[in-house]
Amino acid sequence: MTQPLTSPYAPAAANDAAGKVTLADSVYERMRWDIVRGALAPGMPLRLEQLKARYGAGFSPLREALNRLQGERLVQSLSLRGFIVAPLSPEEMADAIDSRIVIETEALRRAIQRGDDAWEAEILAAAHQLSRQTGRIAADASGEDLDQALIELEFRHRRFHRALIAACGSPRLLQMADTLYMETERYRVTALTRAVTKGERNADAEHKALVDAVLARDAEAAVALLERHFRDTGRQVAGLV
Amino acid sequence: MTQPLTSPYAPAAANDAAGKVTLADSVYERMRWDIVRGALAPGMPLRLEQLKARYGAGFSPLREALNRLQGERLVQSLSLRGFIVAPLSPEEMADAIDSRIVIETEALRRAIQRGDDAWEAEILAAAHQLSRQTGRIAADASGEDLDQALIELEFRHRRFHRALIAACGSPRLLQMADTLYMETERYRVTALTRAVTKGERNADAEHKALVDAVLARDAEAAVALLERHFRDTGRQVAGLV
DNA sequence: ATATACAAGATTTTCGAAAATCCTATTTAC
């Protein structure tokens, strides 16, 4: 449960050795998180000199991180002109959500067919923790701790959706889902604060319905709910832009 | 039409600027091709000193290329212990083919719905060129030119399958399809020579049936044929291992 | 005999400087 609150993600392309050891690994994670949460603004040029100061690393680890991030579509490389934070746009968001539906509905079908007790238990545990955190934030939306509380919320939200499909049996589907999750997360981050603190939408109810359908092994219902959940979030975010 | 025969692939993550200019780009492409065709054996450790000699580049561009390749699952990074060529295994092949079916059948459905005249024309052109090359190789399977002829075949095969889904309208589905194509290509390469030169299987007929279904805009039939095509190839490759 | 500690060599990772390239502003030519 002790999670580094500054970066709620597990490494997308898990390194074999124990934990992150190299500077490049660390820069990669910190930078990914900075992009997802918008600390590095979309479209912003990433000057090496500036990154060097920000992350306290030389050119090599920075470049290493940048190249990995490029593979996840979080940064774009302009040959001979450096890197920029991947821009956001309604078209890109729509494609990311569409693709996420393709991947995750298939993964969910497989998980429902193959999942065991441990899978069910993890879903319930994750759903509970997510629900608790949502309630906590809605209750007292104070300024100081809010940021940390939202980060924790994001971590639990991530864990819940990962738990749903974890038993799908396909490393590739899971990896693609991870990448797409992060991409769509960039769009959600802005909208998240408002939605949760002001109770503009009750995603909690949607999550609960999803859990019920999944545990009943009703693949069609679960897939329909998941797809609707994604599309609703997309519409909500689009409405804020 | 003038294609560098040593590397039939377009860059997976297309760089914005004109053509490849940096050393890292060039190393990346050459190395990717070397891995796909097996010149760098699966599981083989990639020692920097050795790569430096092979590609005539310093540590920086090599590392850059390695990191990008990692994102496409063509190499694996062992933290603090360098890189290895991603190993091949029946399990990985099955997952790659399965995932490819998920992505490409969806993309094909969309392309059939949205494709215009240019899309149809490109499919016919690609299918024709592929068929011609297949016949050419089956006719005179001489030793010297065979390698180059097979590379050309691979290039045309790639172009055909890309053409089918090109009109799907989703950059992400196309990129994922590209990545998975390369992964599965690693398994086909070994089997390809034997299959084509000995006429053990007539993929040409499968391709033709696919084109017919697609141009008739019969999505269900086309998707079924594509899925069967992928699975058959998988079985054939598995049979040779 | 087995296990632990240590040293030597190999390899990766990181750094900062040097080279190459791009961008911008100014000048020059027409």
Added chain:
DNA sequence: GTAAATAGGATTTTCGAAAATCTTGTATAT
């Protein structure tokens, strides 16, 4: 006045050396 040429500065890209880490083999202790 407009366009091409050019110089200066900024930035990326590449290199090779230095630092850090891992691996292997040998010696020492139990």
